[in-house]
Amino acid sequence: xxxxxxxxxxxxxxxxxxxxxxxxxxxxxxxxxxxxxxxxxxxxxxxxxxxxxxxxxxxxxxxxxxxxxxxxxxxxxxxxxxxxxxxxxxxxxxxxxxxxxxxxxxxxxxxxxxxxxxxxxxxxxxxxxxxxxxxxxxxxxxxxxxxxxxxxxxxxxxxxxxxxxxxxxxxxxxxxxxxxxxxxxxxxxxxxxxxxxxxxxxxxxxxxxxxxxxxxxxxxxxxxxxxxxxxxxxxxxxxxxxxxxxxxxxxxxxxxxxxxxxxxxxxxxxxxxxxxxxxxxxxxxxxxxxxxxxxxxxxxxxxxxxxxxxxxxxxxxxxxxxxxxxxx
Amino acid sequence: xxxxxxxxxxxxxxxxxxxxxxxxxxxxxxxxxxxxxxxxxxxxxxxxxxxxxxxxxxxxxxxxxxxxxxxxxxxxxxxxxxxxxxxxxxxxxxxxxxxxxxxxxxxxxxxxxxxxxxxxxxxxxxxxxxxxxxxxxxxxxxxxxxxxxxxxxxxxxxxxxxxxxxxxxxxxxxxxxxxxxxxxxxxxxxxxxxxxxxxxxxxxxxxxxxxxxxxxxxxxxxxxxxxxxxxxxxxxxxxxxxxxxxxxxxxxxxxxxxxxxxxxxxxxxxxx
Numbered sequence: 001x002x003x004x005x006x007x008x009x010x011x012x013x014x015x016x017x018x019x020x021x022x023x024x025x026x027x028x029x030x031x032x033x034x035x036x037x038x039x040x041x042x043x044x045x046x047x048x049x050x051x052x053x054x055x056x057x058x059x060x061x062x063x064x065x066x067x068x069x070x071x072x073x074x075x076x077x078x079x080x081x082x083x084x085x086x087x088x089x090x091x092x093x094x095x096x097x098x099x100x101x102x103x104x105x106x107x108x109x110x111x112x113x114x115x116x117x118x119x120x121x122x123x124x125x126x127x128x129x130x131x132x133x134x135x136x137x138x139x140x141x142x143x144x145x146x147x148x149x150x151x152x153x154x155x156x157x158x159x160x161x162x163x164x165x166x167x168x169x170x171x172x173x174x175x176x177x178x179x180x181x182x183x184x185x186x187x188x189x190x191x192x193x194x195x196x197x198x199x200x201x202x203x204x205x206x207x208x209x210x211x212x213x214x215x216x217x218x219x220x221x222x223x224x225x226x227x228x229x230x231x232x233x234x235x236x237x238x239x240x241x242x243x244x245x246x247x248x249x250x251x252x253x254x255x256x257x258x259x260x261x262x263x264x265x266x267x268x269x270x271x272x273x274x275x276x277x278x279x280x281x282x283x284x285x286x287x288x289x290x291x292x293x294x295x296x297x298x299x300x301x302x303x304x305x306x307x308x309x310x311x312x313x314x315x316x317x318x319x320x321x322x323x324x325x326x327x328x
Numbered sequence: 329x330x331x332x333x334x335x336x337x338x339x340x341x342x343x344x345x346x347x348x349x350x351x352x353x354x355x356x357x358x359x360x361x362x363x364x365x366x367x368x369x370x371x372x373x374x375x376x377x378x379x380x381x382x383x384x385x386x387x388x389x390x391x392x393x394x395x396x397x398x399x400x401x402x403x404x405x406x407x408x409x410x411x412x413x414x415x416x417x418x419x420x421x422x423x424x425x426x427x428x429x430x431x432x433x434x435x436x437x438x439x440x441x442x443x444x445x446x447x448x449x450x451x452x453x454x455x456x457x458x459x460x461x462x463x464x465x466x467x468x469x470x471x472x473x474x475x476x477x478x479x480x481x482x483x484x485x486x487x488x489x490x491x492x493x494x495x496x497x498x499x500x501x502x503x504x505x506x507x508x509x510x511x512x513x514x515x516x517x518x519x520x521x522x523x524x525x526x527x528x529x530x531x532x533x534x535x536x537x538x539x540x541x542x543x544x545x546x547x548x549x550x551x552x553x554x555x556x557x558x559x560x561x562x563x564x565x566x567x568x569x570x571x572x573x574x575x576x577x578x579x580x581x582x583x584x585x586x587x588x589x590x591x592x593x594x595x596x597x598x599x600x
Contacts, residue, residue: 020595060595065427067592088433099424102355104362109355116351117432117439119344145362165433 009074010169010200011039011062016071018057018224031057033224034071039202039217041076041168044195046215046232047204054224055204059173062202063093075169092167094158096174103147107138107157110146111164118165132160136190152183159190170194172203176210188214212236239308243289245281247296249303255279258299265291348434352442356412360450366415369407373454376400377461385466394554395526397458397470402523402547404454405489407514412447413493414510416440417500430588437494437581444493448486455482470554477562478553484566485546488573492542494580501587522547542572 018032032054039045047055060066061073064084072079078086102110108129115125133139136156141149146157155175162170172191176184192214194201205211211218212232219229250258255273262271262281267288274280283289289306296304360366380396417440420426430436462468472478499509518524520534521543527535538544549565 023594057595060427063427064431065592066595085433088431091431093428093431095424095428097424100428102359102423102425105355105358109358113351113355113358114432116347116354117429117434119347119433161428 008040009038010041010043010076011037011045011202012072012074012077013037013058013062014072016058016061016073017069018054018061018066019069031224032061035221035224035226037219037226037229039200041200042195042198043216044191044201044203044214046211046218047202047221048206048208048211048218048235049204049221050206053206053222055221056173057224058221059093059171059202059204062169063091063171064088089165090168091171092162092165092169093171094162094173094175096155096158096172096177098151098154098178101146101154101157101161104145106143106145107133107149107160108142110157111160114161114164120164128164128166132163136160137186150183152179152186155179155183155187156190159187163194167199169200169202172201174204174206176205176207184210208235208239237286241284241286241288242308243283244307245283245289245292245296246278246305246307247281247301247303248278248305250277250279250301252277254299254301258296258301261295261299262292265295268292344434345438348432348436348438349442349445351434352439353446354442355439356443356446357450360447366411367450369404369411369451370453370457372407373400373404373457374461376403377458378465381462381466381468385468390468393462393468394470394551397462398547398550398554399524401454401458402485402521402543402550403518405448405451405485406517406521406523406543408447408451409444409489409493410496410510410513410517412444413440413497414500416443417497435585436588437497437584440497440584441490441494441577441581444497445486445490448489448493452482452486471556472554473556474553474559477559478550480562480566481546481549481553481569484569484573485542485550488542488546488569488576491573491575491577491580493576495576495583496580498580498583498587501584501591517541517543520544526551539568540572542569542576545569545572 013035016032016035016037017030020029020031022028035054035058037058047058049055057066061068061080062075064080064087067081074080075087076090078090080087102113105113111129111132112125115129120128130139133142136159138153138156138160141153146154149157159172159175162172175191176187179187188210191201191203203210203214212235215232217229218232218235220227220235247258255277259271259273259279262268262279265288267283267285269282269284271282272280281292283292293304293306377397377400380399381393384390384392384396417426420429429439459470462470496509496513519530520527520538520541522528522530522538523543526547527538527544530538545565545568549559549562549569552559
């Protein structure tokens with residue numbers, strides 16, 4: 001049984017703008033600029049972007065912690081500004097990091113407290129808390145103080161807290177920050193399993209691999225603007241396509257002929273000498289980077305490395321190619 | 329199957345408030361059990377009783393023993409309530425849990441009230457401590473001549489303490505210097521509440537101000553209940569204590585809600 005209005009989108013954001021400051025002469029900082037986002041029910045949606053992109057601000061507005069400056073935001077058809085109480089019964093929120101738990105209480109004590117706030121009676125609370133502790137692999141440490149937990153265990157407890165009210169929309173803000181790879185992988189598996197229960201999950205991350213692993217679709221956000229919403233496989237292809245090759249240790253006499261040879265290859269976008277004897281080759285087609293590396297080796301240049309461009313650069317180039325204006 | 333969520337009814341809102349109240353009080357009891365440092369005020373009550381009683385007995389004023397016993401207990405009551413009202417907001421902010429707490433279905437003011445109510449209940453131990461020190465250390469038995477008046481005054485005072493602490497919590501939601509306010513709000517209330525010195529001993533011009541502080545009515549009534557003579561104006565005192573406490577609670581609740589709405593606008597809710 002699900003709660004909420006029968007709507008197509010679990011999350012509907014239209015023309016959202018959020019500004020900070022502007023009081024007592026403070027400068028106005030725009031954290032989100034005319035953001036539009038639709039997340040259908042049952043989707044795991046990634047919000048991908050660098051630090052300061054506006055991901056957390058968006059999560060806080062969706063979870064009713066912050067008010068929008070302009071625009072409309074609905075969760076399962078309920079407006080976050082005018083129907084706050086209904087929205088709060090529909091969402092669960094998990095902020096990343098170790099903070100946010102009561103470390104002197106046990107895992108069970110923490111969850112029982114939140115269960116009370118969500119109106120679960122004694123029996124319901126016991127059952128729900130027991131189920132969540134078992135599901136998240138914390139049942140063996142249920143009665144241990146949280147201050148003794150590892151970061152991964154704390155993050156699982158955070159997730160259990162977010163699930164205590166049986167939310168229809170789960171918002172995870174950088175949930176794997178600081179986790180070791182094994183714990184992060186376990187956490188992703190848990191998140192994926194939640195989708196089978198029909199929940200909609202919005203997860204913010206700056207890790208492309210994480211987004212690829214668990215998300216149905218990913219929205220790239222930077223400087224408060226949505227740059228694109230795509231399937232993770234598309235993003236992965238873009239990143240490979242736009243790989244960069246860096247060749248170092250060229251003699252002054254080699255620079256011009258090597259640059260000319262590289263520029264003549266299919267899929268090479270630009271070749272720049274970024275430092276004395278160092279060339280940076282930007283590619284723009286599948287398979288171009290290996291061809292560049294082969295040519296460099298054939299020319300006797302062995303100090304060669306590939307780097308992946310950051311996501312914002314990829315999106316700007318892709319979107320630029322499509323002729324879309326990006327407001328930065 | 330999709331169910332429509334209707335706006336919460338009055339009953340649902342009341343239940344949500346009750347949930348918050350119970351969750352807050354239960355959590356406070358658990359935290360107190362695991363953090364005995366938060367009960368430090370209870371350690372000071374016997375020591376203060378020792379000091380006050382020693383001075384009065386040395387001065388040959390055994391008749392003032394009830395004053396010396398009541399004062400430390402009321403000090404503890406106010407000190408613990410003030411500490412909790414400030415820490416409730418500040419510690420959640422520092423802990424990174426304030427944001428999750430204010431977006432939970434149970435109203436945040438209810439959680440604060442629950443926590444303060446639990447602490448206030450525990451702080452009643454201060455009365456027991458003071459009486460025991462007087463009896464066991466000095467052999468002074470402070471008689472409660474009007475036990476029902478005394479019990480009524482203690483219960484009304486506990487209620488008013490929780491209500492007034494709520495008003496202070498509203499102040500602490502807005503400020504990032506909650507602990508500084510906590511420290512500065514102790515002595516003015518000790519004096520205006522007639523805790524250490526009865527308000528009748530203070531300059532006349534201070535009296536109007538003292539009558540706005542519920543503790544002045546509480547301390548007067550408690551002291552009267554320890555006196556062999558008849559107690560005057562019991563009903564008036566009880567009504568004033570409850571009224572001022574309720575006023576503090578209601579105003580505090582409204583102010584907390586307003587402050588939360590404002591910090592949602594400014595985005596400063598989680599700032600430590």
